[in-house]
């Protein structure tokens with residue numbers, strides 16, 4: 001007898017074979033996919049959209065869930081929810097659902113277990129790197145979050161690759177995930193509602209911009225002074241600011257580029273830092289986000305106080321830059337990348 005393996009719901013070729021052997025009409029497949037990805041139905045409800053004779057084969061041979069939701073922490077101050085997922089091989093990863101008062105329900109997702117970039121301001125960077133997440137594991141964060149927010153009358157309309165890991169060091173799975181998020185028959189998100197955030201891997205940034213023109217790209221700059229950036233982010237030694245600037249010019253000609261600037265007291269918030277930033281970005285049409293630092297156990301770094309952050313942002317605006325002063329969401333649930341998993345690992 002032929003033995004059939006379980007195929008992923010995101011493996012379109014293999015799924016087509018399951019459809020074909022059950023002679024499911026394309027319009028029923030459309031109903032099935034819509035139930036899963038647009039209406040955020042559970043597995044059984046989605047299976048009910050298929051002809052009765054096909055349901056058991058689909059139930060047995062199509063994989064729907066790839067992560068186990070281990071914990072959910074809801075912020076009492078701003079509606080953020082931090083989710084801890086467990087992979088099939090026992091790793092923990094995080095996602096954060098954000099419900100800003102004005103704006104779309106968003107999710108910040110992980111692309112790797114841990115991270116090999118070792119940024120000094122990041123709890124994930126302290127964990128080291130375990131492995132890349134698969135396409136299934138990346139997308140399952142969005143699928144499960146969508147089901148979670150459905151009873152609130154919400155749906156995830158914005159996806160940010162800014163959780164654990166450097167997305168552009170897992171390019172194949174991340175690029176494939178972005179294509180699924182865009183695809184009308186799957187998540188159907190518009191290009192402007194998906195953002196990939198990177199520490200600055202120039203060749204991968206160029207590939208991203210070529211593959212997904214008009215899609216926002218966020219660069220974690222954090223300093224426009226090479227020596228300061230190298231101390232904060234070891235990757236900066238490999239990819240110096242000059243090289244990164246050339247890539248930024250090209251990327252900003254294609255789509256929206258955001259510059260993330262985390263403000264760290266006494267490290268990157270002085271007059272020389274401000275001037276270096278202005279000089280570095282002059283002439284490039286970017287949007288600047290000034291971000292507060294979420295302090296965490298094990299880090300000596302301290303965040304810049306709010307009045308100084310406001311002043312820094314005002315000076316950037318006065319210099320002609322499109323600048324947003326960000327506030328921390330989910331500060332009571334350790335929403336900064338990697339904090340909760342690090343705590344859980346210690347337990």
Ligand code: SF4
Nearest residue numbers: 115117119122125165
């Ligand atoms: S900030 Fe991002 S790239 Fe840097 S260590 Fe953390 S997860 Fe990795």
